[in-house]
Amino acid sequence: MNSVLIVGSIAYDDVKTPFGSVKNSLGGSTIYASLSASLFSKAHIVGIVGHDFKKEHVELLRSKNIQLEGLTHDSGLTFHWSGRYEKNMNIRHTLKTELNVFSKFHPTIPLEWKKISYVFLGNIQPEVQLDVLNQLESPKYIILDTMNLYIQSHRKALLKVLKYVNLVVVNDQEAILLTKANNLITAAEKIQLMGPDTVIIKKGEHGAILVNKKNVFVIPALLLKKVIDPTGAGDSFAGGLIGFLAQQGSYDWITLKKAMLIGTVMASFCVQDFSVQGLLKINHKSVHDRWLEFYKTSSFPHFKL
Amino acid sequence: MNSVLIVGSIAYDDVKTPFGSVKNSLGGSTIYASLSASLFSKAHIVGIVGHDFKKEHVELLRSKNIQLEGLTHDSGLTFHWSGRYEKNMNIRHTLKTELNVFSKFHPTIPLEWKKISYVFLGNIQPEVQLDVLNQLESPKYIILDTMNLYIQSHRKALLKVLKYVNLVVVNDQEAILLTKANNLITAAEKIQLMGPDTVIIKKGEHGAILVNKKNVFVIPALLLKKVIDPTGAGDSFAGGLIGFLAQQGSYDWITLKKAMLIGTVMASFCVQDFSVQGLLKINHKSVHDRWLEFYKTSSFPHFKL
Numbered sequence: 373m374n375s376v377l378i379v380g381s382i383a384y385d386d387v388k389t390p391f392g393s394v395k396n397s398l399g400g401s402t403i404y405a406s407l408s409a410s411l412f413s414k415a416h417i418v419g420i421v422g423h424d425f426k427k428e429h430v431e432l433l434r435s436k437n438i439q440l441e442g443l444t445h446d447s448g449l450t451f452h453w454s455g456r457y458e459k460n461m462n463i464r465h466t467l468k469t470e471l472n473v474f475s476k477f478h479p480t481i482p483l484e485w486k487k488i489s490y491v492f493l494g495n496i497q498p499e500v501q502l503d504v505l506n507q508l509e510s511p512k513y514i515i516l517d518t519m520n521l522y523i524q525s526h527r528k529a530l531l532k533v534l535k536y537v538n539l540v541v542v543n544d545q546e547a548i549l550l551t552k553a554n555n556l557i558t559a560a561e562k563i564q565l566m567g568p569d570t571v572i573i574k575k576g577e578h579g580a581i582l583v584n585k586k587n588v589f590v591i592p593a594l595l596l597k598k599v600i601d602p603t604g605a606g607d608s609f610a611g612g613l614i615g616f617l618a619q620q621g622s623y624d625w626i627t628l629k630k631a632m633l634i635g636t637v638m639a640s641f642c643v644q645d646f647s648v649q650g651l652l653k654i655n656h657k658s659v660h661d662r663w664l665e666f667y668k669t670s671s672f673p674h675f676k677l
Numbered sequence: 678m679n680s681v682l683i684v685g686s687i688a689y690d691d692v693k694t695p696f697g698s699v700k701n702s703l704g705g706s707t708i709y710a711s712l713s714a715s716l717f718s719k720a721h722i723v724g725i726v727g728h729d730f731k732k733e734h735v736e737l738l739r740s741k742n743i744q745l746e747g748l749t750h751d752s753g754l755t756f757h758w759s760g761r762y763e764k765n766m767n768i769r770h771t772l773k774t775e776l777n778v779f780s781k782f783h784p785t786i787p788l789e790w791k792k793i794s795y796v797f798l799g800n801i802q803p804e805v806q807l808d809v810l811n812q813l814e815s816p817k818y819i820i821l822d823t824m825n826l827y828i829q830s831h832r833k834a835l836l837k838v839l840k841y842v843n844l845v846v847v848n849d850q851e852a853i854l855l856t857k858a859n860n861l862i863t864a865a866e867k868i869q870l871m872g873p874d875t876v877i878i879k880k881g882e883h884g885a886i887l888v889n890k891k892n893v894f895v896i897p898a899l900l901l902k903k904v905i906d907p908t909g910a911g912d913s914f915a916g917g918l919i920g921f922l923a924q925q926g927s928y929d930w931i932t933l934k935k936a937m938l939i940g941t942v943m944a945s946f947c948v949q950d951f952s953v954q955g956l957l958k959i960n961h962k963s964v965h966d967r968w969l970e971f972y973k974t975s976s977f978p979h980f981k982l
Contacts, residue, residue: 673935
């Protein structure tokens with residue numbers, strides 16, 4: 373199995389949605405992305421956890437063949453996030469963010485991992501993302517996620533790390549905030565001028581857009597009757613993306629298109645249950661079946677006018 | 678050329694968008710839908726205009742081979758609508774609605790038109806839509822559009838006319854308002870219980886969903902760098918839809934899928950200029966080229982996991 377390196381947050385989340393709530397549930401970008409990527413590649417995660425991080429969660433990750441030598445165990449408490457979704461689940465309120473051990477996160481990439489070619493830099497401080505890149509020997513393909521906070525308050529560091537990145541994954545609001553563009557195509561073009569030759573703009577339930585200098589690929593999301601908890605959808609998407617690219621050992625346009633479709637499939641599993649439950653239930657066959665369903669519902673018939 | 682019958686409003690519009698404004702410009706559901714349909718079929722329009730309706734507009738419609746024997750000329754003023762779009766053009770404010778002659782609209786279908794098989798009932802009072810249907814001899818395929826006002830204040834009549842309709846075209850907000858569902862699939866299912874075996878839910882810039890009892894087809898919209906004026910997009914969509922179905926002489930699932938794609942293409946032309954200008958610039962080749970572009974940017978690659 374090909375390897376991917378995933379760096380980001382590891383968290384315990386309290387989440388309330390119109391369909392229920394969970395407390396101290398496993399979360400964080402590293403967790404969602406690695407569980408998603410593990411369906412396609414061997415995930416190597418780098419992150420920090422506190423003394424409260426449960427043994428059962430270590431075992432869970434291990435059972436998915438996720439490599440844990442990059443995990444730092446600290447004496448403090450694990451990063452804790454608390455949030456609530458409105459009835460329109462596009463609207464999320466962060467109720468509490470307790471960084472805890474995460475404020476001391478200075479990732480050290482294990483020696484043998486420095487040669488990993490496919491890298492996902494989850495949504496963390498751009499200074500830390502840059503620090504990770506500086507430790508790598510020969511990354512072939514780097515995907516970066518970021519958020520409003522870093523676009524606004526860590527802009528300089530973000531612009532610096534962007535120069536080294538192949539693909540940026542942001543949502544529509546972040547793309548506009550980052551570029552001040554008034555439409556998504558212009559935003560994608562402006563992001564390309566910052567370094568990455570490829571951009572994905574996610575539109576949540578409305579799908580996603582993949583853009584490079586020559587091509588555009590626009591897809592809807594899977595239509596779901598019930599979304600239980602949107603937390604982690606973006607990271608599951610990115611995890612599927614990097615995992616699939618590493619599995620294919622390629623990042624040409626057609627492979628990127630396929631990877632975005634697979635990312636969309638992975639996100640659809642994520643949102644159908646709380647925390648990481650939606651990702652734990654699935655296997656190669658479920659992913660295959662849902663991809664066929666996606667193809668059936670959204671592939672275009674070819675015809676001439 | 679096969680025939681379509683189109684009934685709806687004919688208007689002069691004042692429209693202001695972030696990109697400019699127009700006054701007394703040609704508009705109304707009948708106009709947008711028939712101009713769009715005329716690329717594929719022979720459009721027969723039924724509507725009412727005032728003494729101020731310009732001769733050049735009659736000539737314009739005639740030049741597109743649109744049949745005008747169903748046009749009533751009245752001594753009052755033509756229906757006048759005035760609206761403004763916010764920077765986020767999904768938000769529209771109606772500034773003024775002067776029904777004028779439109780309040781006296783009692784459509785009479787010309788004798789020879791009563792045999793037309795493909796019918797689009799544009800967004801007008803459901804009582805009037807029903808009156809039209811009662812005059813038809815053997816409609817094969819009826820598409821209906823409606824709006825918030827009629828869903829809320831003419832619900833009984835709307836539910837009555839829905840029983841005779843094959844396909845309903847509504848936007849996402851209207852679908853939710855009509856059914857009180859909390860997601861679009863459930864909304865589509867509930868609308869089917871009201872009569873129509875097929876439902877299209879439009880999501881504006883985010884695409885559209887086609888649903889019948891057995892199948893779902895979900896597509897994005899064309900990604901446009903600049904939208905000048907969204908007015909008439911939905912009617913251009915519906916016009917392309919009915920025009921294409923009539924041209925094909927079929928309304929099986931695969932033809933409906935194609936028709937929705939063509940409707941999306943027609944809407945994309947409409948929004949790129951004020952009033953009907955975007956629809957007037959195009960011909961068979963432009964539609965063909967844009968369909969190819971749409972196919973290129975959004976058709977799925979087929980692959981196995």
